Amino acid sequence: MLMPTRAFRKHSHQYLQQLEEKYGDISKIKFGPFTVIYLANPEYIEYVLLNRDTYTKVQEGGMLRILLGNGLLTSEGDFWLKQRRLIQPVFHKQRLDRFIQKISNSTDEMLNGWGKKNGETLDVYNEMNRVTLDIVGKTLFSANVKDEFDKVNSALTKILTAIRNRSRFMRFPLWFPLPSHLRIEHNRKVLDETISEIINQRRNSTGKFDDLLTMLMEVEDADTRERMTDKQLRDEVLTIFIAGHETTANALAFTLYLLAKNPEAKRILQKEIDEKFSSEEMTFEKLQKLEYTTMVIKEAMRLYPPAWMIPREAAKDDVIGGYQIKKGDKVLASPYAMQRSPRYWSKPEEFNPERFTAENMKDMPRYAYFPFGVARVCA
Secondary structure, eight states: OBBHHHHHHHHHHHHHHHHHHHHHTTTEETTTTTEEEEEOHHHHHHHHOTTTEEEEOOOSSTHHHHHHTSSSSOOOOHHHHHHHHHGGGGHHHHHGGGGGGHHHHHHHHHHHHHTTTTOOOHHHEEEHHHHHHHIIIIIIIIIGHHHHHHHHHHHHHHHHHHOOOOOOOOOOOSSSHHHHHHHHHHHHHHHHHHHHHHHHHHHOOOOOOOOOHHHHOOOOOOTTTOOOOOHHHHHHHHHHHHTTTTHHHHHHHHHHHHHHHOHHHHHHHHHHHHHHHHSSSSOOHHHTTHHHHHHHHHHHHHHHHOOSOEEEEEESOOTTTEEOOOOTOEEOOHHHHHTTTTTSSSSSTOOOOOSSSSHTTTSSOOOOTTTTSSBBBBB
16 A cells, blocks of 8 residues: 655646556555555456446536536436437437537637737737637527636636645545635525526527527426426536536647647648638538547547546445545546556657557557547546
């Protein structure tokens, strides 16, 4: 059993990689009264992530559940399965095709703004945050609620910052009246009131809106014909907001960073885009034909996955690979470490989109690559 060192707190990614190098498929770390089992085997990771009855989601001190309620990211069991089945049709490619033009318009506006900077150096992460924020606003809420959208973004940013900071130090209960806890509660109320107002306005409106909120409001359970309650809508709206904004901005920023460091990959990608869209309107179907571009994005998320760590908690005693797991143990998988493992990836620190050809991936274990958690559904 290992005790976490200063190196773990300061360099968690590298520490987990070293655990695999030293101990192989499975190792144990002790955090005070808590035992953490670290998995470095794709089969073990798949077993834990898909066995939802035995391994449940670990909430960050309860904060994510307080923020997101029972959205796809935080819900469990039958409710999670029901919500997933209910929401899945919303993201069918035929529905998403309706948003391509909105996404394209936001991108064009960003690029036109760059053209007016006259050689000024820009922070690419800030730029990706702005454009994804604009896209989420147009596709989730529609442009007519910009003021409310700005309030949602401001409150959400403050809460997420507080969650990150809270995880670094001793955690007091949320009822303890620390200034940071009072700010969390205030901004959570702002989120609830603002989103409730948007939903109420939409329910009472006679106009037509082409956005994800409308789709979520209209989708029905195939068996019961029930629709989502306002509380369910609120939870899923916030979940989509986070997934479509912050994590997407991170993925785009890292992709551009890697392309800047690898000019040949950039040249091939640009050539493919020029050939596919030289004189054609952009559609979802045509985007799916960008084979090299897709490999570039996959390789960027291999090196810099949206979620670098996925925790679970054992709901009952179990055995993994002959190793005893006790009820209450935390079980940890790391897309970052697994996707850089030399046991599964040749020259893992190098940026090489070609590793994602069908031929190169045919023998790759399924969960050696899992940047989205479980099958592209909120982990």
